[in-house]
Amino acid sequence: MKIMVTGATGQLGGLALQHLLQKVPASHIVAVARSSEKAAALAGLGIEVRQGDYNDPESLRNAFRDGNKLLFISSSEPDDPLRVVQHANVVKAARDAGIKHIAYTGFAFAEDNPFALVHLATEYAIRTTNIMYTFLRNGGYAEFFINPSLKANVENGTIVTNTNKRKVNAVSRSDLALAAATVLTGEGHENKEYNLVSNDPWSFDDLAEIVSEVSGKSVVHQSVSFEEEKNILVQSGMPESFAQITAFIYDTIAAGNMERTTDDLHKLIGFQTPVKELVIKALQG
Numbered sequence: 001m002k003i004m005v006t007g008a009t010g011q012l013g014g015l016a017l018q019h020l021l022q023k024v025p026a027s028h029i030v031a032v033a034r035s036s037e038k039a040a041a042l043a044g045l046g047i048e049v050r051q052g053d054y055n056d057p058e059s060l061r062n063a064f065r066d067g068n069k070l071l072f073i074s075s076s077e078p079d080d081p082l083r084v085v086q087h088a089n090v091v092k093a094a095r096d097a098g099i100k101h102i103a104y105t106g107f108a109f110a111e112d113n114p115f116a117l118v119h120l121a122t123e124y125a126i127r128t129t130n131i132m133y134t135f136l137r138n139g140g141y142a143e144f145f146i147n148p149s150l151k152a153n154v155e156n157g158t159i160v161t162n163t164n165k166r167k168v169n170a171v172s173r174s175d176l177a178l179a180a181a182t183v184l185t186g187e188g189h190e191n192k193e194y195n196l197v198s199n200d201p202w203s204f205d206d207l208a209e210i211v212s213e214v215s216g217k218s219v220v221h222q223s224v225s226f227e228e229e230k231n232i233l234v235q236s237g238m239p240e241s242f243a244q245i246t247a248f249i250y251d252t253i254a255a256g257n258m259e260r261t262t263d264d265l266h267k268l269i270g271f272q273t274p275v276k277e278l279v280i281k282a283l284q285g
């Protein structure tokens with residue numbers, strides 16, 4: 001049995017490999033990376049590394065040869081039409097190489113979020129092949145919001161967003177990676193879709209309370225408008241394009257589009273890393 005993992009040099013892919021190594025021998029895992037040099041450290045773990053670029057169908061077909069299962073991690077390409085083409089390249093190469101099961105990392109409740117159209121397109125592309133699939137519809141990464149930059153919030157006593165009081169169903173990358181490894185090494189996940197979100201969504205008011213508790217300093221959440229938030233982020237030194245995306249994600253939360261919840265993640269992995277634990281790690285990092 002060979003499990004191929006794309007995006008192996010990325011954050012989610014790296015964590016998925018770590019979890020897979022706890023479940024199957026390294027000889028059953030193949031890391032597919034666009035840069036073999038970047039993936040060199042993985043070979044040291046006994047994992048075979050093969051070169052495969054989402055823009056190069058031939059490289060993907062070659063990388064997927066003799067594979068049984070594929071963890072297809074979505075591309076980080078920002079140009080969505082190009083991303084659709086890249087994903088179609090992966091799906092076609094998987095079919096041509098005879099892959100029997102594709103686990104694809106999309107986005108939770110994709111039909112509710114305009115920025116998740118690429119993931120819907122990819123899910124439909126996979127369905128056209130009749131290959132068995134599992135749609136791992138990942139929630140937003142908690143680390144996008146809970147990371148060492150919170151130390152600056154502790155210093156100035158505020159977390160400023162344009163989320164109002166709405167909640168977000170974000171979860172840690174490691175929990176999502178464990179869910180992927182569980183699906184790829186377990187049974188009964190064929191032709192299923194899982195919305196892998198928190199079963200206990202949290203607001204930024206909640207986050208401020210937890211940060212106050214962990215740091216021992218008072219931190220409050222202040223909600224502002226989209227434009228104000230964007231300007232604050234730019235003034236703090238964030239590049240304008242990233243500030244725009246961040247304020248847009250907060251707006252999506254404010255619209256209630258990242259509040260829906262399921263128990264899918266909890267059922268797959270048996271737990272969910274609490275926000276407090278992520279805050280402790282972020283403030284230590």
Ligand SMILES: NC(=O)c1ccc[n+]([C@@H]2O[C@H](COP(=O)([O-])OP(=O)(O)OC[C@H]3O[C@@H](n4cnc5c(N)ncnc54)[C@H](OP(=O)(O)O)[C@@H]3O)[C@@H](O)[C@H]2O)c1
Nearest residue numbers: 007008009010011012013034053054074075076139140141
């Ligand atoms: N759920 C969420 O909140 C959320 C947020 C952001 C992104 N995402 C999606 O989830 C994916 C995984 O997240 P992540 O945090 O692990 O992202 P990441 O750390 O940026 O990793 C992305 C991976 O995709 C690989 N990749 C990019 N272009 C490629 C190409 N042309 N051919 C082959 N591989 C290519 C990268 O290779 P290199 O190492 O060579 O760059 C890297 O291994 C992202 O790519 C994105 O689609 C989800």
